[in-house]
Amino acid sequence: MLRILAFLLLPLTLVSQSTAAEPRPNIVLIMADDLGFADLGCYGSEIETPNLDRLAGDGLRFTQFYNTAKCHSSRVSLLTGLYCDQAGSEKLSRGATIAEVLRPAGYSTAMVGKWHLSQQPTDFGFQRYWGHLSGATNFFTGDDTFRLNGEEWTVPAKLNGRPFYTTHAIADYGIQFIDEMRKTEDPFLLYVAFNAPHYPLQAPQKDVEKYDGKYDAGWDQVRRERHARQLEMGLLPAKWELSPRPEHVPAWDSLSQEEQQWEADRMEVFAAMVDVLDQNVGRLVSHLQETGEFENTLFLFCSDNGACPFERTRGRNLKPWDPASYWTYDASWAHVGNTPFRLYKQNQHEGGISSPLIVHWPAGLKAEKNSITDQPGHLIDFMATFVDIAAAEYPEQIGDRDIDPLQGKSLRPIFAGKQREPHETLYFHFSTDRALRQGEWKLVSAKLGKWELYNLKNDRTELHDVSDQHPDRVEAMASEWFRLAEEVDRLSKKQLKPVTNKRKPLSFRKDTSEQLKKN
Numbered sequence: 001m002l003r004i005l006a007f008l009l010l011p012l013t014l015v016s017q018s019t020a021a022e023p024r025p026n027i028v029l030i031m032a033d034d035l036g037f038a039d040l041g042c043y044g045s046e047i048e049t050p051n052l053d054r055l056a057g058d059g060l061r062f063t064q065f066y067n068t069a070k071c072h073s074s075r076v077s078l079l080t081g082l083y084c085d086q087a088g089s090e091k092l093s094r095g096a097t098i099a100e101v102l103r104p105a106g107y108s109t110a111m112v113g114k115w116h117l118s119q120q121p122t123d124f125g126f127q128r129y130w131g132h133l134s135g136a137t138n139f140f141t142g143d144d145t146f147r148l149n150g151e152e153w154t155v156p157a158k159l160n161g162r163p164f165y166t167t168h169a170i171a172d173y174g175i176q177f178i179d180e181m182r183k184t185e186d187p188f189l190l191y192v193a194f195n196a197p198h199y200p201l202q203a204p205q206k207d208v209e210k211y212d213g214k215y216d217a218g219w220d221q222v223r224r225e226r227h228a229r230q231l232e233m234g235l236l237p238a239k240w241e242l243s244p245r246p247e248h249v250p251a252w253d254s255l256s257q258e259e260q261q262w263e264a265d266r267m268e269v270f271a272a273m274v275d276v277l278d279q280n281v282g283r284l285v286s287h288l289q290e291t292g293e294f295e296n297t298l299f300l301f302c303s304d305n306g307a308c309p310f311e312r313t314r315g316r317n318l319k320p321w322d323p324a325s326y327w328t329y330d331a332s333w334a335h336v337g338n339t340p341f342r343l344y345k346q347n348q349h350e351g352g353i354s355s356p357l358i359v360h361w362p363a364g365l366k367a368e369k370n371s372i373t374d375q376p377g378h379l380i381d382f383m384a385t386f387v388d389i390a391a392a393e394y395p396e397q398i399g400d401r402d403i404d405p406l407q408g409k410s411l412r413p414i415f416a417g418k419q420r421e422p423h424e425t426l427y428f429h430f431s432t433d434r435a436l437r438q439g440e441w442k443l444v445s446a447k448l449g450k451w452e453l454y455n456l457k458n459d460r461t462e463l464h465d466v467s468d469q470h471p472d473r474v475e476a477m478a479s480e481w482f483r484l485a486e487e488v489d490r491l492s493k494k495q496l497k498p499v500t501n502k503r504k505p506l507s508f509r510k511d512t513s514e515q516l517k518k519n
Helices: 002-008 012-017 050-057 071-080 098-102 166-181 205-209 219-232 257-290 331-337 381-390 471-488 512-518
Strands: 026-032 060-066 108-114 128-132 146-148 188-193 297-303 354-360 371-373 426-430 433-438 441-445 452-455
Touching: 026 071, 026 257, 026 381, 050 257, 050 297, 050 354, 071 098, 071 381, 098 108, 098 188, 098 381, 108 166, 128 166, 166 188, 166 257, 205 257, 219 331, 257 297, 257 331, 426 471, 433 471, 441 471, 452 471
Parallel strands: 026 188, 026 297, 060 371, 108 128, 108 188
Antiparallel strands: 060 354, 128 146, 297 354, 426 433, 433 441, 441 452
């Protein structure tokens, strides 16, 4: 409120010369961890996410927003507006962070949650930080990487009067930092990096029990129901077929009763983790409303990759509210999380790289409320958007770091309800998975398997490979992928191996009966 009053008291001559007609907004950028495209209510899920659904209902949803399919690489792109290796990967040696760019423009900067990169957020422009530097942590007991403003922080048994749980604590410190930043007249940037619902699947008992029996019908039924809701809400066109259950996922009816119970139990925990995440988004929203900051706060909510297929369960006999437990789910429920797409976290098929993106900004969003856009966007676009909205300057150098030219494009025209000039090319890479998107065409390879070509306008679920029908397009797009990989993303020669002429067999799920015996 102080910032709005200060703006109103400016001399008229200064106001007329201002580049913006309104005060610059606060920015709250929220990233979930391993949340699939279809894991929110407003994207088709049965999981209760009323707070995020409300933001979507009063805001804008993207249906073609992209990440990099992996935790650390998505964080690099979100922070820098560059492709991961282009920015220097986790060292950020060629990238400026959004905090380093917005601070000189007059923003206060803070971060809470998972870092998963080199050094600490306070080394890269964030004035305040609480969270863990590790890529994953025990939600009840944490680990030894927790930091508060650059100093070691020991995880307590209780925080603010209740048992410690990382998702709650992230919101606790987010609220604290908001109050600290509001003491100045500066707008603020708050980056909230939830570790949920990344494994281990751990949640408070009452939140897990809320979903008891919810998944007894199994993944085949739940996935069909999610897809039906997506079609009903107009999120996706019916012409995109629901991708079938892959061979590495068994039919639900083929499982024994014991196996079905175990599988339903662990999905209940995942749902509880998403539910608790949503509760804490609601706490942040309520606090901003109570302090008068909500109207001119730009909220963005996304995920770092698609749902995770990795089976790494230990201690299956322990309850998921026991800090000693370590449950995960596998490709079976991840296939549900990425409805209607194929494949998962790490893959550059749509299941791996498609994120929800919810945008809410009462004072600045001109797109119709509860609207849905199919204009493509990418995590690299956040930096360009913030530079645009904050009237900031993107640097050529920070300290001894030479900064690469910005890759992203501002999303602001889409926020205004307009058609944005799209990216001519979007490049994707993680490990031996690759993709390139140009307009409605997408070229993709999994594990150095043959290049597949899809027309995303007609077939975004990637069921009809047309590479044999368009060999010239495959050759041209593959050549462009290698050019970008070498000249822009600076991949090593080892990472530039040619693809093979055959699709590689993909197997993600260990046999359930064997897992039951081992765990």
